[in-house]
Amino acid sequence: MNLPVDFVTYTKPLLGEQWAGFVEALDGESPTSIRINKSKITSGKSLTQVPWCDSGFYLDKRPQFTFDPLFHAGGYYVQEASSMFIAQVLKQYASPSMRVLDLCAAPGGKSTLIADFLDEHSFLVSNEVIRSRANILSENITKWGNPNTVVTNNDPSRIGKLKGFFDIVLVDAPCSGEGMFRKDEGAVAEWSLENVKLCKERQQRILADIWPALKSDGVLIYSTCTYNLEENELNVRWIRDELNADILSVDVSEEWGISPSFLEDVTAYRFFPDKTNGEGFFCAVLRKKGDEENSVSKIKEKDNRSKINLETEYKNLILNSDRFTFYLRNDKWFAFPSCLYSQLQIIRSELNLVSEGICLGEFKGKDFVPDQSLALSNFLNKDAFVTLDLDWKTTISYLRKEALVFTDQPKGYILLTYQNIPLGFVKNIGNRANNLYPQEWRIRSAYVPDTVESII
Ligand code: SAM
Numbered sequence: 218m219n220l221p222v223d224f225v226t227y228t229k230p231l232l233g234e235q236w237a238g239f240v241e242a243l244d245g246e247s248p249t250s251i252r253i254n255k256s257k258i259t260s261g262k263s264l265t266q267v268p269w270c271d272s273g274f275y276l277d278k279r280p281q282f283t284f285d286p287l288f289h290a291g292g293y294y295v296q297e298a299s300s301m302f303i304a305q306v307l308k309q310y311a312s313p314s315m316r317v318l319d320l321c322a323a324p325g326g327k328s329t330l331i332a333d334f335l336d337e338h339s340f341l342v343s344n345e346v347i348r349s350r351a352n353i354l355s356e357n358i359t360k361w362g363n364p365n366t367v368v369t370n371n372d373p374s375r376i377g378k379l380k381g382f383f384d385i386v387l388v389d390a391p392c393s394g395e396g397m398f399r400k401d402e403g404a405v406a407e408w409s410l411e412n413v414k415l416c417k418e419r420q421q422r423i424l425a426d427i428w429p430a431l432k433s434d435g436v437l438i439y440s441t442c443t444y445n446l447e448e449n450e451l452n453v454r455w456i457r458d459e460l461n462a463d464i465l466s467v468d469v470s471e472e473w474g475i476s477p478s479f480l481e482d483v484t485a486y487r488f489f490p491d492k493t494n495g496e497g498f499f500c501a502v503l504r505k506k507g508d509e510e511n512s513v514s515k516i517k518e519k520d521n522r523s524k525i526n527l528e529t530e531y532k533n534l535i536l537n538s539d540r541f542t543f544y545l546r547n548d549k550w551f552a553f554p555s556c557l558y559s560q561l562q563i564i565r566s567e568l569n570l571v572s573e574g575i576c577l578g579e580f581k582g583k584d585f586v587p588d589q590s591l592a593l594s595n596f597l598n599k600d601a602f603v604t605l606d607l608d609w610k611t612t613i614s615y616l617r618k619e620a621l622v623f624t625d626q627p628k629g630y631i632l633l634t635y636q637n638i639p640l641g642f643v644k645n646i647g648n649r650a651n652n653l654y655p656q657e658w659r660i661r662s663a664y665v666p667d668t669v670e671s672i673i
Contacts (some may be wrong), residue, residue, distance in 0.1 A: 218240075218243045218398065218399070218405065220240070220243070220398070220405065221405065221408050221409070223409065223410045224408055225643050227410065228395075228444055228445070231444070231445075231446070231479060232289075232444075232654065233412075233622055235491065237494075238491040239489055239490070239491045241491065242399075242400075242489070242490040242492065243398055243399050244476050244492035244614075245399070245490070247399050247400045247496065247500075248275050248276065248282060248298060248494050248495060249275065249276045249279040249280075249295070250273055250274060250275050250276065250295075250296060250297065250298040250301070250495070251269055251273070251274055251293040251295050251296065251672070251673070252270065252272050252274075252293060252294045252296050252301060252326075252329070252330060252363070253272045253273075253274065253292070253293045253673060254272075254291055254294070254329075254333075254361060255272055255333070256333075256363070256595040257290065257291060257292050257362065257595065257623060258287065258292045258293070258457060258560060258638060258673065260274065260673040262671075262673055263661070264276065264673070265547060267301050267459060267494075267495075268297045268470070268472070268473045269304060269305040269469070269473060269475075270298075270301035270302070270305070270330075271304065272304075272306035272333065273296070273298060273301040273304070274673075275298065276672065277432050280669070280670065280672050281666065282295055283660055283662060284613060284660075284665065284666055284669045284671075285611040285669060285671070285672050286609065286613070286616065286635035286636075286638075286640060287635065287636065287638060287672070287673065288361070288672075289360070289616055289640065289658070289660075290485060290593065290594055290635065290638045291357075291359075291360030291361050291557065291637055291673070293673060294298050294325070294326060294329050294330075294357070294361070294671075295417060296326040296330070297326070297400075297495060297496050297625075298493075298494060298495035298496075299396075299442075299488035299493060299495030299496050299497070299498035300326060300327065300389075300440070300442070300498055301330065302486060302488070302500055303327050303438065303440070303500070304333075304334075304525055305331055305388065305467055305469065306332055306438055306467050306470070307330075307331065307334045307385075307498065308334075308405045308501055309467055309468060310385065310436045310465070310502065310608075311334045311385070311440075312384070313336045313338060313339065314338040314605065315335075315339045315340075315384040315385055316339070316340050316342070316382060316383045316384050316385075316560065317331055317335070317339065317340070317341045317342070317383065317384065317385045317386075318341075318342045318344065318382075318383045318385070318386045318387070318427075318430065319331055319341065319343045319344065319375065319387045319389070320343070320344050320373060320376065320386060320387065320388050320389075320423070320427055321344070321345070321346070321361075321388060321389050321390060321391060321423070322343040322344055322345050322354050322368075322389070323345035323347065323350035323351060323353055323354040324341065324350065324354060324357055325353070325357035325358055325361075325396070326352045326355050326359060326438070327387060327389055328341065328343040328354065328366070329357060329358065329361040331343075332358075332361055332363040332365070332366055335363065335365050335366075337365070337540070337554060337556070338557070339365060340365055340366075340367075340557045340560050340561075341363075341365060341366045341370070342366075342369055342376075342383075342564060342568075343358055343366055343367070343368050344368070344369045344370070344371055344374070344376060344568075345368070345369075345370060346370070346371065346372055346598055348370055351368060351369075351370040351571050352571070352628065352657075353367040353370055353543075354571075355571045355572040356657075357574065358572065359589065359590050359593055360593050361593075362593050362594045362595040362596075363551065363595060364541075364547055364552065364561055364574045364594060364595070364596055365512075365554055365557060365574075366574075367561065367570055367571075367572065367573045367574070367607060368489055368570070368571040368572045368573075369564065369568045369569055369570055369571060370569045370571050370584065370630070371424075371568050371569050373423045373424075373426035373427045374426040375567075375568065376426075376427060376430050376568065377426045377427050377428065377429045377430050378429070378430075378567065379430045379563070379567055379568075380429050380430065381429070381430070381431070381432040381433065381435075382430050382432070382563075383431055383432065383435060384432060384435050384436070385435060385436045385437075385438065386427060386430065386431045386436075386437050386438070387433065387437075387438045388420075388424060388427065388437065388438070388439050388440070388442070389440045389441075389635070390416075390420045390439070390440070390441050390448070391416065391419065391420075391423075392416050392420070392421060392441040392442060392443045392448050393408060393412050393413045393416045393434055393443050393445070394407070394408070394442060395442070395443040395444045395445065395650075396441075396442030396443055396444065396488075396496045396497020396498055396499075397442055397459050397496060397497070398497075399490060399496060400496060406407060408535070413445055413447055413448060414447065415449070416443075416447075416448055417447040417448050417452060420441075420448060420452055421452065421455060424437075424439070424452070424455075424456055424460065424594055425459075425460065426462050428505075431505050431508050432503060432505070433505055433506070433508050434504070434505060435504070435505050435552065436465070436502060436504055436505075436530070437456065437462065437502070437503045437504075437505065438501075438502050439452070439453060439456065439500070439501050439502075439503065440498065440500040440501075441497060441498075441499045441501060442497055442498050442499070443487075443497065443499060446479060446480070448499075449479075449485065449487075449499040449501075449666060450478050450479055450480040450483045450485060451499075452479075452571075453478075453483050453485055453501040453503070454482065454483055456503055457483075457503065460505075461505070461506045461507050462503040462504060462505050462506055463503060463504045463506060464485075464501065464502070464503050465482050465502040465503060465504055466482070466484050466502075466601055467486060467500075468500060469486065473493065474492040474493045474495060475487065475488060475492075476488070476492060478529050480503075482595070483501070484501065485500065485501040486500045486501070487499055487587070492577055508547065509522065510540045510549060531543075531550070531577065531585060533575055533598055533600075533601050534552075534578075534591060534597070534598055534601050535552055535575060535577070535591070535594065535596040535597060536577050536585070536596045536597070537596065537600050538552070538556060538557055538598075540556070541553060541555060541574075541575075541596075542554075542555045542558045543577075548579050548580075549576055549577075549578065549579045549588065550576075550577040550578060550588075551573060551574050551575065551576055551577060552574055552575045552577055552596075553574035553575070553628055554574070561573060561574070574589070575590055575594045575596060576588040576589075576590035576591065577590075577591050581665070584643060586630075586644075586653070587602075587630055587632075587642050587653075589641055589642070589653070589654070589655050589658075590638065592632060592639045592641045592642055593639060593640075593641075597632075597639060599632060599634075599639065600629060602631065602632035603626065603627055603629065603630070603632070603633055603641075604631070604632045604633075605626060605631050605632070605633055605634070605664065606633075606634045606635065606636070607622065607633055607634070607635055607638055607640075607648060609635070609668070609669065611654055612633070612635045613638065613660065613665055615628055615633055615640065615641070615643070615652060616640070616654060616657040616660045617660045617661075618652050618654050618656060618664075619652065620649055620650075620652060621643060621649070621650045621652060622644060622648070622649050622650060623643070623650050624637055624647070624648070626645050626650075627645065628646060628647055629644065629645060629651065630643070630644055630645075631640050631643050631644075631645050638656075641653060641654045641655075
């Protein structure tokens with residue numbers, strides 16, 4: 218790999234004897250890894266586990282995920298292995314009934330991971346400042362199917378006004394991307410010392426802006442995919458000293474090959490491609506000191522719950538419906554966990570919501586049109602629908618949003634599944650079935666292979 222001269226001048230002394238092995242690893246292959254959605258599937262294959270994440274697995278090769286229906290169904294998420302280390306942090310620091318903010322969340326790898334750690338009383342706000350990326354985030358969160366989640370599209374300074382609201386804040390900061398050199402040639406081309414400095418300053422702005430939203434004793438997880446000191450240890454030191462926090466440690470096994478911090482007074486976890494099977498990654502965990510008062514509970518909560526109740530039969534669309542609040546918003550019916558509904562109200566009054574809980578669908582005339590979010594929810598009651606399990610070819614046609622014909626099926630809404638995992642709905646009108654798969658999610662590739670090997 219042709220590394221930028223300034224990168225070599227800066228990083229070589231930092232790595233010392235490790236340098237030669239590191240450079241060699243940068244010329245090697247990136248491993249492919251996925252995290253399985255245990256609420257939807259169990260793997261039938263024996264895959265090598267990512268040591269620091271129970272649901273993370275390496276694949277022998279990089280398959281064409283686009284043509285695997287389980288990828289579209291939220292059965293797994295393709296995620297770089299090192300970044301799954303957040304699972305190890307949460308194993309130690311997650312608690313029941315927590316409020317978590319994933320501040321820089323798109324496309325959603327770490328948010329879907331956090332979602333796996335939420336108990337039914339916990340709440341995840343998954344935020345992305347760039348609108349187009351917030352939509353991709355929302356798609357991935359919807360596919361993952363956890364109802365305790367909302368997606369927001371706000372600047373950190375706006376969220377910072379929710380004083381003392383969150384128990385855990387993850388800042389997976391926009392960074393100079395050195396750790397992605399092997400995967401992304403663009404990251405090499407864009408790298409400069411000047412950019413590292415700009416990134417560091419932006420990271421500090423983001424951290425200072427969001428800091429008030431973390432409650433006292435709350436946990437900040439800070440991560441980047443870079444190697445330099447400026448964006449990593451020096452920023453952690455800055456958080457500790459300027460924002461007032463204690464640095465925490467995470468239990469790791471020596472066998473995992475995770476490297477320690479470069480600075481003695483900073484505890485952190487570093488991933489190098491020559492030592493761990495993954496890309497470059499940095500993570501540190503801090504506990505906020507001080508006595509920030511949670512002032513958010515004082516916000517007057519407006520109860521917008523609709524007085525109209527969904528007909529009993531529509532409540533049957535989801536499992537455990539007695540634990541959900543049903544409400545109408547912009548002509549669509551939603552279900553949100555009742556125990557978190559007041560928190561949703563706070564978020565709605567303060568932030569720009571992109572998606573929330575389970576969107577059940579909407580009435581068009583007398584017809585209740587079920588939403589894609591319902592099909593992919595882990596709380597979907599499959600028994601509420603006529604269900605049709607498709608072969609691979611028909612599934613790909615469905616995901617390409619092509620016209621389908623199911624003349625032997627009853628008229629009305631049909632839930633389509635692949636290997637019994639829900640994918641979405643069609644409305645069967647007899648001579649054809651209207652394909653309700655979201656237009657913007659469809660497979661666009663003109664090429665379709667004749668067959669694919671199953672991944673999990
Ligand atoms: N956490 C994500 C995941 O695991 O899939 C990856 C996040 S990526 C490293 C950093 C994100 O920060 C990007 O989505 C980027 O759009 C966002 N970002 C860029 N500038 C930002 C800013 N000033 N404040 C907050 N987020 C920002």
